[in-house]
Amino acid sequence: MNKLPKSFYLREDVIQIAQDLLGKYLFTNLDNQLTGGMIIEVEAYRAPEDKASHAYNNCRTKRTKTMFAEGGIAYVYLCYGIHSLFNVITNQVDIPHAILVRAIQPLEGIEIMLERRKKKKLDSTLTNGPGSLSQALGINCSHDAIDLAGNLIWIEDRNIKVKPNQILVTPRIGIDYAEEYVSKPSRFVLSM
Numbered sequence: 001m002n003k004l005p006k007s008f009y010l011r012e013d014v015i016q017i018a019q020d021l022l023g024k025y026l027f028t029n030l031d032n033q034l035t036g037g038m039i040i041e042v043e044a045y046r047a048p049e050d051k052a053s054h055a056y057n058n059c060r061t062k063r064t065k066t067m068f069a070e071g072g073i074a075y076v077y078l079c080y081g082i083h084s085l086f087n088v089i090t091n092q093v094d095i096p097h098a099i100l101v102r103a104i105q106p107l108e109g110i111e112i113m114l115e116r117r118k119k120k121k122l123d124s125t126l127t128n129g130p131g132s133l134s135q136a137l138g139i140n141c142s143h144d145a146i147d148l149a150g151n152l153i154w155i156e157d158r159n160i161k162v163k164p165n166q167i168l169v170t171p172r173i174g175i176d177y178a179e180e181y182v183s184k185p186s187r188f189v190l191s192m
Contacts, residue, residue, distance in 0.1 A: 004155045009071035009090050015186065016096035017090050018044035019167055022190040023160035026086075026104055028153050030138040035109030035116075038128060038160070040190040041102040043172045045087075048096065050182075052178035054086045055096030067096035074145040074153055076134070082100070082130030084140045087149065088155070102173075102187075103128045106136070113137070166191055 004024065011017055019042075027036030047055035047067065054077070055067045063157040064077045064148055067089060075087040075098050104127045113126055113136035127133045134140070139153065148154055168189040175182055 001154075002157050002159075004157055006072045006149060009088065010092060011071075012091060012095075014044045014046050014090050014099060017088075017097075018042045018099045018186070019162075021088065021099060021155070021189050022164040022167060022188060023103070025107070025156040025158055026101060026137070026153075027108065028137045028139060031149055033109060033112045033138070035106075035112050035137050035145065037104035037107040038161060038190075039101055039103075039155070040105050040192075041128075042188050043100040043102060044186045044188075045098045049096075050178075050184075052172060052175040052184075053096065053098070053179040055098075058096070064096070067098055067102075068094050069145065071097070072147045072148050074139075074143055074148060076139060076141050076146075078141055079131065084134045084143075085130045085144075086134050086137070086139045086153075100130055102130045103134060103189075104133055104137075106192075114189065162190060 002072040021039050024039050047053035049059040054064045070093045071079040073089050075089050079085050087098040087100050106127050117136050127136045168191050169185045170187045171183050172187045
């Protein structure tokens with residue numbers, strides 16, 4: 001196991017960190033059930049200026065307080081009152097940068113993930129989409145602010161080398177309200 005070091009998360013450039021997460025492996029070990037896979041899609045959020053971020057304009061609420069912590073922890077919030085979404089906090093204290101993990105390629109504990117998602121067979125929808133990913137991995141809002149160096153949720157480097165031409169760069173999804181930030185190229189997809 002080669003967990004990402006704290007220094008990986010404390011860097012300043014959330015866009016670069018988001019791209020660097022592609023090809024890394026996200027795992028959970030909840031109730032002694034190991035599940036995970038390779039990160040293949042992420043979105044970067046760079047508050048306070050980013051109008052798509054929950055921490056836009058340094059907005060501090062009960063929900064967003066985790067975003068202002070030191071990098072290397074999870075930010076998990078409830079979307080539409082239904083889906084728990086898993087994010088990685090980056091940078092230093094009081095700089096609210098986050099990366100939404102949107103999809104993984106399942107690798108470990110596929111049967112457990114299928115059961116959690118109430119699916120019969122493995123297909124592309126098992127861990128594609130941030131709500132589906134969290135459900136498959138067993139992540140919920142109780143995991144907000146959890147240390148990613150711990151043994152419940154972590155990210156590993158398995159020496160997968162991602163070349164720049166393997167990364168599809170697009171605007172983020174579902175942020176129509178974010179004015180000039182709607183079209184910013186902050187979504188990264190690993191094309192295999």
